[in-house]
Amino acid sequence: MNGLFDYINTELSRDPGICILTYPYSFAWEKTSEIEVKEVWTHFGGGNEVFAYVHIPFCSKECHFCGFHKFIGKGYATIRNYLTDLYAEIEIASPLLQKRSPLAVTIGGGSPSLLKADDMTTLLGNVYKSMGIEKSCEVTVEVYPDKLATFEKLTAMKEAEANRISLGFQSLNDKLKRICNRHDTVEDNLAAYENARKAGFDDISIDLLCGLPQQTMEIWQDSIKQTIELNPDQICFFPLSIRHPGIPFYEKVKHTLPAFEVLKKMYFWARKRLISSGYKQATRHNFKKECSRGLYEYHQSLGTPCLGLGVNSISFLPGYTYKNVKDLEEYSNSVRKKQLPVDTGFDLAKNAEDANAFVVKRLTFLSVDKNEFNSRFQKDFDTVYEAQIDALTKSGLANNNNFHFTLTEEGIYYTALVKRCFFSERLHKLQTERLGRLKPPIRNKN
Numbered sequence: 001m002n003g004l005f006d007y008i009n010t011e012l013s014r015d016p017g018i019c020i021l022t023y024p025y026s027f028a029w030e031k032t033s034e035i036e037v038k039e040v041w042t043h044f045g046g047g048n049e050v051f052a053y054v055h056i057p058f059c060s061k062e063c064h065f066c067g068f069h070k071f072i073g074k075g076y077a078t079i080r081n082y083l084t085d086l087y088a089e090i091e092i093a094s095p096l097l098q099k100r101s102p103l104a105v106t107i108g109g110g111s112p113s114l115l116k117a118d119d120m121t122t123l124l125g126n127v128y129k130s131m132g133i134e135k136s137c138e139v140t141v142e143v144y145p146d147k148l149a150t151f152e153k154l155t156a157m158k159e160a161e162a163n164r165i166s167l168g169f170q171s172l173n174d175k176l177k178r179i180c181n182r183h184d185t186v187e188d189n190l191a192a193y194e195n196a197r198k199a200g201f202d203d204i205s206i207d208l209l210c211g212l213p214q215q216t217m218e219i220w221q222d223s224i225k226q227t228i229e230l231n232p233d234q235i236c237f238f239p240l241s242i243r244h245p246g247i248p249f250y251e252k253v254k255h256t257l258p259a260f261e262v263l264k265k266m267y268f269w270a271r272k273r274l275i276s277s278g279y280k281q282a283t284r285h286n287f288k289k290e291c292s293r294g295l296y297e298y299h300q301s302l303g304t305p306c307l308g309l310g311v312n313s314i315s316f317l318p319g320y321t322y323k324n325v326k327d328l329e330e331y332s333n334s335v336r337k338k339q340l341p342v343d344t345g346f347d348l349a350k351n352a353e354d355a356n357a358f359v360v361k362r363l364t365f366l367s368v369d370k371n372e373f374n375s376r377f378q379k380d381f382d383t384v385y386e387a388q389i390d391a392l393t394k395s396g397l398a399n400n401n402n403f404h405f406t407l408t409e410e411g412i413y414y415t416a417l418v419k420r421c422f423f424s425e426r427l428h429k430l431q432t433e434r435l436g437r438l439k440p441p442i443r444n445k446n
């Protein structure tokens with residue numbers, strides 16, 4: 001990448017961007033096949049550690065900021081049919097794990113809590129049985145904290161052996177929720193949290209969004225304070241990212257987004273408050289109590305092999321990444337023929353991108369262990385990434401000692417930018433062509 005130092009300087013004048021978990025972005029992937037995917041799982045040569053993700057792509061109303069793959073307002077018959085197909089996929093795909101029992105499973109979405117209690121019980125039962133889940137596994141369900149998050153439903157999840165809940169509060173302010181087209185209220189959120197505790201969940205994570213339209217420093221601080229008061233085991237706060245294809249919301253609200261400097265102050269204020277309240281920073285966005293395992297996020301960032309199930313789910317292996325088809329009918333046709341519903345993939349090893357992908361993953365946890373890199377790739381980190389180390393340390397975003405390449409406080413805020421510096425030139429160019437026009441504007445710094 002030419003002019004890395006100049007690139008960093010320009011990017012430092014933009015909003016920080018959301019964490020990058022998939023390298024490269026999926027628009028660089030190519031068509032894959034069941035044969036290829038089976039081959040990779042058979043020979044990936046990793047250890048025994050694996051985890052899994054199960055996607056429930058249905059929501060009752062679309063949050064204006066959301067770019068995730070989901071279907072809105074489908075009838076329950078469609079959801080039931082999807083579950084039947086999902087059980088078929090779980091049965092076909094679980095043997096890929098070759099009897100490795102997942103350390104963590106997340107049922108995410110979309111809104112898995114749209115499922116009726118008996119369907120949630122059947123789904124969790126299927127996951128446990130087909131994947132040979134053991135008692136020690138962390139099983140998380142993402143719950144939309146609305147009126148459907150009842151004590152009865154959460155109790156059903158607990159009895160079916162889910163042991164962790166992630167609640168997407170997004171904001172504890174009803175006005176901001178309405179602006180974003182959320183249908184839940186602050187009262188619903190607090191009730192959902194209480195129901196989850198009463199149902200016996202001793203590991204609860206709460207998601208908040210920083211940088212919402214019309215969000216003032218005061219509103220933000222209030223959401224953080226109220227959330228800390230609840231004493232959840234983990235709090236994640238993401239910078240709102242609405243500059244993606246398919247999210248027209250940005251044009252509508254761009255004049256009401258918190259200013260560049262305010263957003264940064266919001267981040268550092270919340271970070272300090274969480275740390276002084278007993279939370280430990282795990283990643284740029286995740287803060288957890290000692291008691292929270294957060295195994296799912298941990299393994300995701302570590303690059304542990306992940307089996308993705310459901311439409312559009314991504315599976316990660318060392319050296320290879322692929323995803324399932326997006327379309328419900330295509331998905332159904334495939335699994336009913338007992339074929340893996342795979343769509344596109346990327347061979348990191350063949351494209352000589354595995355070292356970059358490794359660094360991008362590790363940076364999620366704010367530091368790269370250079371010895372680990374050197375022994376895994378038989379290359380010297382300092383030599384391969386001389387230009388990046390030089391530019392990032394001079395810019396004050398990272399420190400480089402004999403053993404670790406570590407983000408500074410400023411670097412943590414700009415984790416996404418630091419990660420982009422480790423993209424290969426080819427993929428960086430491709431990304432700029434595809435996403436350049438959606439970049440946040442450059443802001444004047446005071």
Ligand SMILES: C[S@@+](CC[C@H](N)C(=O)[O-])C[C@H]1O[C@@H](n2cnc3c(N)ncnc32)[C@H](O)[C@@H]1O
Binds near residue numbers: 018067109143
């Ligand atoms: C995949 S979503 C599913 C969670 C669930 N459907 C809900 O909304 O409660 C997981 C998290 O991503 C975050 N998220 C969604 N859209 C986002 C965006 N445009 N920018 C940043 N974070 C976003 C939200 O905090 C959300 O809780």
Ligand code: SF4
Binds near residue numbers: 067068070110111168
């Ligand atoms: S409920 Fe969650 S997945 Fe559904 S639209 Fe809102 S943020 Fe996206």
